[in-house]
Amino acid sequence: MGRIIVITSGKGGVGKTTTTANLGMALTRMGRTVALMDADFGLRNLDLLLGLENRVVYTALEVLAGDCRLEQALVRDKRQPGLALLPAAQNRNKDAITPEQMQKLAAMLAEKFDYVLIDCPAGIESGFKNAIAPAQEALLVTTPEIAAVRDADRVVGLLEAHGIRKIALIVNRIRPQMVQANNMMSVADVQEILAIPLAGLVPDDERVIISTNRGEPLVLEANLSLPGIAFNNIARRLEGEKVPLLDLDAPYNTLIGRLRRFFSR
């Protein structure tokens, strides 16, 4: 049986779908088979980020209705044959599917794949409940902003109440420069509130936007960018490897930088 992991955040736009796409790619490159499940019914995006939008024929709903087999609905990635996407329906809304049906689909996928990653929609309503229903573990994505952190905190409570105890944190879109100038929450600030183990840090980078628009996850690049390395590291940590966290402050850790920080406190 594969591991079923939900990627969630509470707040929208913090990078759940980007994280799902990149982690899926990174894990397949490490030789694992991965199924990505889009739980964002009515607002699906995962197919775009993977560049698979023109190959979607059936969706999860057709599988449930018995109109097609699971294999037919799965979109296999040509670049990475170990990766498959189970698309959500775009013409319906969150109530088109129930938590029990999500559990059924995820269980079917977990039999065939090493990992099932569920891309959770924003919010804590029915779409969220559907997405976490089958999950055994959760990756919580947040950005270093008070609004995102507060929402993430709420989600931790809901996940724990649902019985998901294995929750790890991904802090996305960090700008080390702004953290240095005390204009952005640091990772330590975020962790102080959420108090859950850290799965990884991802720096803010324009290349993330470019890769999103092209439909080519960052981890596919020949020369990995910093965020690409970050996602790769998270995938390795999921596999149980001990990988040190990226030191995003390294360029600022000079004597002058330290003195400046000391006096700005």
Place this chain on the structure above:
Amino acid sequence: MTVPLVQPNAAGLDLILPPELDWQHLQELLPQYFRITESWWSASSPVRVVAGGRVLDTEHLQWLTDVLQKQELIITTVQTEVRATAVAAAMAGYSVEQGMVAPVTASDAAPALYLVHAVRSGVEIRHPGTVVLVGDVNPGGCIVADGDILVWGRLRGVAHAGANGDTQRVIMALEMAATQLRIGEQVARAPTNAAFYPEVACVQGNAIVLYPARDFGRTAPGGVF
């Protein structure tokens, strides 16, 4: 008036479903509440569901049974004032108490609620006595108590002591960085920069004031120490 959701009774636990909370809200609140309070009841305690005027159908009762089962608690009795609920409960095999129960009132006799857990965003702890929390109250979290509130951790959410109007109550925290403090009818914001030492909030005149914890007993008139 604060009404607890879970309260010990002679035989086991009372699960109180306050009529002012709608079902959906309760569905969210109860699992969190049980997890937070699990240190002060023992598994397999018999539970009496106090439904009062609320209508519970078979589905509602099934949901409650499932939630409690996860905590290894068993519903034995359902108290109700509504015939439909009584019928549903009897069909589900629970013993039924019909008629009014004495409303749960706040009193000094209510035992203090001792919690070892973080109160995260969206969680609201209500208790008719004093609340002692070992852990943080995060932004968006809330504690409402008729008695005092002691937070052995960072208080960054909202705390309301003396919720029944008692202005003699105090709020204590190792780090007082609350979004808002309320004592009785008084409301105050905590200072933007929290002090590095533990503080105590109490009402003086018509305002909530903060004292360093080590001076509180000496300087506060009628201090609790």
